[in-house]
Amino acid sequence: MSTTRKESISTPAPNVYSEAFKRQVVQEFESGLYTKASLQRKYGIAGNSCIPRWLKQYGKLSHPTYLSKGRPMKDKDKQYIKELEAKLKLREQELASALEKKEAELAAYKQFIAIAERELNISINKKVWHQAVQEIKAHTSLNLTELCRLFGRSKQAYYKRQSPKCRLSRENAILSKVSRIRHQLPRCGGRKLQYLINKDLESYDHRVGRDYLFALLRSRSMLVGKRKKYHKTTNSKHWMRKYPNIIKELDIVRPEQLWVADITYLESERGYRYLHLITDAYSKKIVGYELSNNMKATTTLKALSMALKGRIYDDMLIHHSDRGLQYSSAVYTELLRENGIRISMTQDSDPYENAIAERVNGILKDEFGLDQVFQNERGMNKQVSESIALYNALRPHLSINMLTPNQAHKQNTVQLKRWKTKQPLELNPTAVLNNSIFDV
Template identity: 25%
Template structure:
């Protein structure tokens, strides 16, 4: 294997640096790759002058969009205090110091910045000061999670950061600050007893395994954009719930699942046979897909037809993805959707998101601790 990372992975990693403005070292650290590799990928991507002009225009438009969006959001959240006393507007600004810039909030709410800072320096009770500090930490954890953590996970995150506090207090402060985790969609499950004629079900809803690269699960979902559908295939290791392979394509042909499995094989380099569990979709029953599994010492396993619970972990991953990142969102382009999904999978889900199944650890942290103990 000459190249550990497929081109699709490289392209999305470069987008984090060029389009989103993250530092090379920061992105490399979060993705678990070397700084040198990412520098080379970025340098290669910047060689095209036409692409540079396009990226500059994209940056300018994004900055303008960010400004207009912030002003809109400030007005939306602050409309209840627009006609109230100045001190109430100050209180609104204070409660959102970690969300927007003071200058912008003062401008939108028509108050003076110097007056706000003078009010801010008035003495407060020790308890109120402590609550403010705690609320700032809560908001930081909430924002870093993308707005998906409720009070239990926020409490766990604070304890990991060295702040020991009760969940009831965290829940009360979140309620006062109107911080509410994204709620999931209700899903109806339909059971069937029709087994696969291609591969047996080797998993049998036993989703707890003792070591990595024993069993992988895979599935496909779709994301809406104004250019049309973007299809996402993902491969998840049951051991750590880590997304180890993925592919994003404009069509749902069999190549999408093969590329996702190929990424997983490249990244994990399994030393022994691995069970790969899927549904009975045409992509997974295709001759090309089945031949790829056999060539790479992978054993095919399939759910009963129409029985979503047989592949519940993959379903759960997509459920988290859509409720925590994609909910009520329509991307302008497929590339925009790819960049955001890449950020969710590789930066947030694998390396940051606390997973309740793992004892409130991220998949990456869970695997590192397993390796150090073995």
């Protein structure tokens, strides 16, 4: 009798969980979608030690020991971060597995092609790569260069394989763009022309390479040749004070830190006229100018007054020029000092001591046609004002990361190229940009 009673009150056998079940619970916990308590309720798991033990045995993540006691995190943000980390880890594993599968598929396809080429004695890549690129490029995120590289080819090889009709159409489109740019920047060439052509192209695939562009322009006799002339406009043999050169080691880091001034001549059928210029050394913007039939200090003063009127910054400014009597005159230096501007001058007649000013002079003459002989002063005045406006608004510079002077003058974060080295003139957007390069 006693034996039967003992059997009736014996403890029931504990639940036995399969290995697959344990791993399933661990995976669901590490996904971050469930807590330990919710899994216990979901599957009727008795006891608080089962799930922590399974996590230790089968888990892929690191779990704090206090989880084994069943206490949830008190900090909800930390709990949320932990859940996100678990999801991310699981996603990484899924992506790694998918990538491994795709790589295996790709290897199989390559082997398939190799077998076909060997058995049929043909080169599939050589025969159909161009057609494959044409058909695939409309349905892939890869650009043309990357797509060609998959087949061991270059973008240039792709264009060479195009039909003569397609090549001619592309060449004509490029030449049309060159013509439109040169309507406003007549002698624009080299890298700047390439930059302006590519600037407005929406597709990376259609951008023009430098060597291709030069070869195309050369074949159509459209390369711009260099034309340099030097006419001395400086008279430094005078009794007035000559200031030292204080910019030799100057690091130019912002607009209106350094202005450079110079005078260049223009020629008309009635004789020479003189263009007085002031340029910002940082932005390369022409901030002041005056065109006159003389080189008097009063004329140079007008260019300075224009530059001062257009200032937009209040930081310290240096004015650098040659030792010409215009810049050494009392009336000119007095105006500089009244505006708190420090004075610097070249020490020799070497134009490289004022290289930025000389370079801007050359650009205006070489690229904007100011080196021609003008028929009258009216035509000269009009072309000078138009050329300076276009130069400031449209002409990019390598030294300021292909920004225009107007763009560079409105910021101070451009890292200038390392050589010695912007608003009185503003374009009317409607007048200048109508039919401009930005409409191409």
